Amino acid sequence: MSAVAVRDLWKYYGDYPALREITFSAEQGTCLAVLGRNGAGKTTLLRILCGLSRAARGEIRILGRSARHPETRARVGILGHGIGIYDELSAMENLRLFARLYGLADIENSARHWLERTGLAHVRDGLVREFSRGMRQRLAVARAFLHAPEVLLLDEPFTALDDRAIAMLQDLLREALDRGATVLMSTHQLREALELATHVALISRGRLVHTGERTAEMLADPGWLYRHYGEA
Amino acid sequence: MRFLRQAGTIAVKDLKAELRTKEAINASLSFALVILLLFSFAFDPTAEQTREISGGLLWLVFAFAGALILNRSFSREQANDCLDILVASPVSGAALFIGKAVANAILILAVEVVCLPVFGVFYNITWTKRPWWLLLVLVLATWGLTVIGTMFSALTVNLRLRELMLPVLVYPMMIPSLMAAMQLTTLLIAGEPVTGEDIVWLRLLIGFDIIFTALGIGLVETVLVN
Amino acid sequence: MGTRNKLIYLLAALGGLLVIRNLYVILLQFPDEAAQGAIYRIMFFHVPCWFICFTAFLAAGVASILYLWKRRMVFDNVAVSAVEIGVVFTATGLVTGSIWARVIWGIWWTWDPRLTWAFITLLVYLGYLMLRRAIDDPTERAKNSAVLCIFAFVSVVITYKAIDWWRTQHPGAVLSFRTGGGNIEPAWEMMLLWNFLALGLIAAAVLLIRLNQEQVRREVDGLRRRVHEL
Numbered sequence: 001m002s003a004v005a006v007r008d009l010w011k012y013y014g015d016y017p018a019l020r021e022i023t024f025s026a027e028q029g030t031c032l033a034v035l036g037r038n039g040a041g042k043t044t045l046l047r048i049l050c051g052l053s054r055a056a057r058g059e060i061r062i063l064g065r066s067a068r069h070p071e072t073r074a075r076v077g078i079l080g081h082g083i084g085i086y087d088e089l090s091a092m093e094n095l096r097l098f099a100r101l102y103g104l105a106d107i108e109n110s111a112r113h114w115l116e117r118t119g120l121a122h123v124r125d126g127l128v129r130e131f132s133r134g135m136r137q138r139l140a141v142a143r144a145f146l147h148a149p150e151v152l153l154l155d156e157p158f159t160a161l162d163d164r165a166i167a168m169l170q171d172l173l174r175e176a177l178d179r180g181a182t183v184l185m186s187t188h189q190l191r192e193a194l195e196l197a198t199h200v201a202l203i204s205r206g207r208l209v210h211t212g213e214r215t216a217e218m219l220a221d222p223g224w225l226y227r228h229y230g231e232a
Numbered sequence: 233m234r235f236l237r238q239a240g241t242i243a244v245k246d247l248k249a250e251l252r253t254k255e256a257i258n259a260s261l262s263f264a265l266v267i268l269l270l271f272s273f274a275f276d277p278t279a280e281q282t283r284e285i286s287g288g289l290l291w292l293v294f295a296f297a298g299a300l301i302l303n304r305s306f307s308r309e310q311a312n313d314c315l316d317i318l319v320a321s322p323v324s325g326a327a328l329f330i331g332k333a334v335a336n337a338i339l340i341l342a343v344e345v346v347c348l349p350v351f352g353v354f355y356n357i358t359w360t361k362r363p364w365w366l367l368l369v370l371v372l373a374t375w376g377l378t379v380i381g382t383m384f385s386a387l388t389v390n391l392r393l394r395e396l397m398l399p400v401l402v403y404p405m406m407i408p409s410l411m412a413a414m415q416l417t418t419l420l421i422a423g424e425p426v427t428g429e430d431i432v433w434l435r436l437l438i439g440f441d442i443i444f445t446a447l448g449i450g451l452v453e454t455v456l457v458n
Numbered sequence: 459m460g461t462r463n464k465l466i467y468l469l470a471a472l473g474g475l476l477v478i479r480n481l482y483v484i485l486l487q488f489p490d491e492a493a494q495g496a497i498y499r500i501m502f503f504h505v506p507c508w509f510i511c512f513t514a515f516l517a518a519g520v521a522s523i524l525y526l527w528k529r530r531m532v533f534d535n536v537a538v539s540a541v542e543i544g545v546v547f548t549a550t551g552l553v554t555g556s557i558w559a560r561v562i563w564g565i566w567w568t569w570d571p572r573l574t575w576a577f578i579t580l581l582v583y584l585g586y587l588m589l590r591r592a593i594d595d596p597t598e599r600a601k602n603s604a605v606l607c608i609f610a611f612v613s614v615v616i617t618y619k620a621i622d623w624w625r626t627q628h629p630g631a632v633l634s635f636r637t638g639g640g641n642i643e644p645a646w647e648m649m650l651l652w653n654f655l656a657l658g659l660i661a662a663a664v665l666l667i668r669l670n671q672e673q674v675r676r677e678v679d680g681l682r683r684r685v686h687e688l
Contacts, residue, residue: 014531014596015680039687050320053458056529056597068457074322082313088249100241101321103234127252143317205687383609387602391592401585401606404578405613408620432623440616447612451605454526458598 001064003028003151003182004049009058011044018044020206022058026199031173031183033193035225036203042186045203046155049184050078062151074102077149079157083140087129091120091139094128095146102147114142118168134162141169152176154185158192166192190222202229238323242331249308250339256304257339264297264347268354282355287418291410293347295377295403298340302381303398305336306389315389325453329382337378344370361423369416372437376409376444383448386455412437466666473659480653497561500554506654507551510661514544515583519611522604531676534600537607538590539668541583543661548580571621578617582610596676
C-alpha cells in the first residue's frame, strides 16, 4: 500500500479546472518533490492532501484513509506558507497547544524535546511575538514534527527559511525518512529539494507532466527537468 | 469526550491569547461605554423612561460591542495562517466552532457584566431585582448572538471587505434573539416575573439557540474546507 | 433557437398577455370597492408579489441544500437567480404596500409585524447578494453563499413567527383588507390567483434568463482563467 495515493484528481474554480486528472503515488519512506511554476497548481494539490480543500473528483488515500479522516490528520504533519503559530502565546504554550490538539500522550516531554531539537529551549517561555524571523520558522518546524507524523506535507518549506534553518529542516527530514516517514514537498527551490527527493513530479498548468525517480542528471543540473518539459 | 476536550482546548487557547493582549476586550468595553454615554444625548434620561426601554438600550450596546469581539475571533487565526493548521489538525470543525463560540461568549458576557452596573449608575436604575433570571437571559441571548457571530466570522474569514460585510450579514440574523432578550430584560429590570405570555420569549430564546447551534455544527465543516 | 430560449419566450408571452388581460379586468371591469375606493386594486399585485417572494426564497433554500449535497453549479445558479427574483418582488411588495398604506392609513410605513418582517427579509437577502460579490472563486462563492442562504431562510422563518408573537401583545390599530377573513368577493380572489399565475410566469421566464446568464458568466470566468494561464 502506498503512503499517499491519488487517482484521477480534479479541482475546479468554477468552470476552470485548476487540477486535471492528477494520478500519482508515493511509497512509504520516499520523498516526492512536486515541482512547477507559480500558479501551476502545487499549492492547490497540497491543500487538498492536507484536507484544507475539497477535490471535485478523484480519490485520495493517505495511509489508507481519506484526507479529511481524523485518523489521517493525526498522522500527517504540515508546514505551509504561514508558520501556523500564535504570536500571543509563548513557544512552549504553542507546542503544548498543538500536542494537545493532536492528542499526544506525553505533552510536556514532546514539547520540550522539540524545543531542544530546534534550538529554542532557551526561549521556551518567550512570546512568539518577540521572536526573530528565524526563530519563528524553527518553531513552525517544531510544530510540524511534534507528533512524529508518518506523512509530511510541506508547501514551499525552504522559501522563508534562512541558511541555518534550511540545514536543520533538511536534517530533520532525512531523519524522518530514515524512520520510514513519507515526505511530499512542493517547491521551486530545486537544489534544496532535489538533494532530499527520491522522486520528482512536475506539474504544469494543472497537469502532472512527469513523475519518476530523481536521477543524478537532475541533481547535477537542477534546471534540466524544466527545460525538458518546455517550462524554462 | 474527545470532542469536548478539543473544544475546551480551543476555547482556553482563545481566552489565553485574548487576555494576554486584551485587544478585542478593551476595544469592546470602551465602545460599550461610549454607546452608553451617547444614549444620554439621545433622550432625557429620567429613571422612569429609561426603565421602560432599558432592555432595548442594553442589548443594542451588547450587540454592537460584542461584534468587535466576534470579528476578532477568526481574524486572529489569519495572522500566521493558523486557521489552516487548525483545520488540518485532527480537531473537527464542529469542535473548533464550539470552542471559539464558548470563548467569545465568555468574553462578551464579561463585557456585559461590566456594563450593567455602569448603566445602573449612569441612568439611576436598580437592575438587581431579579439577578438570577437576568443572568439566565444574559447567558441564553449571548449564546444566540455568539453562535451566529462566530459562524459568520468563519464564513467571511477569507473575504476582502470582511469588516464591512460582517455587520450587514449578522445583525438581521440576530433579530429574533435580540428581540426576545430586549423584552425579557426590560421585564426583569422592572422587577416583574417572567410568567404567562412572556414565557414565549424564553422559549424563543432557547429555540433559537438550539436551531442555530445545530446549523452551525452541521455546516461549519463545509465552510472551513474550501 | 434552443428549447430553453423557446420556453423563455413562451413563458414571457403568456405571462405578459395574462397581465394585460388581468389589468383590463381589474382597471375597467371591477367596480371601486365601497370603503377603499380605487386604491384597493393595487392589492391584486401586492398579494401575488408576496406569494412569489416566498416561493422564490424557499426555492433558493432548497437549491442551496442541493448544491451542498451534489456540488453541481446549476443549483448555485438557481439559488442566486431565485434570491434576486425574491428580492425584487419583496421590494415591489413593500412599495405597493406602502402606496396603499399612504392612501388608506395616511402613512407610508408603520412597524406592523408583516412590514417589519418584510423589511428584515429584504436586508437578509441583500446581505446574501453582497456576500456573493465579495468572493471571486465561483466554487467557493457557491459553497459559502449556499450556507448563508440556509441560515437566511431559517432566520427569516423564525423572525416571522417571533414578530407575530411580539405584536400580538400589542395589537395593530388598523385592519387590512386581507384580515377581513372570508368576505372577499370570489371574483377578486380568483383575480389574485390569476395575477399570481401571470407574475409567476414572468418570474419563471426571468429565472431562466438569469440561469443562462449565470452559466455564461461562469464560462467566461473559466475562459479568462485559461487565458491567464497562457
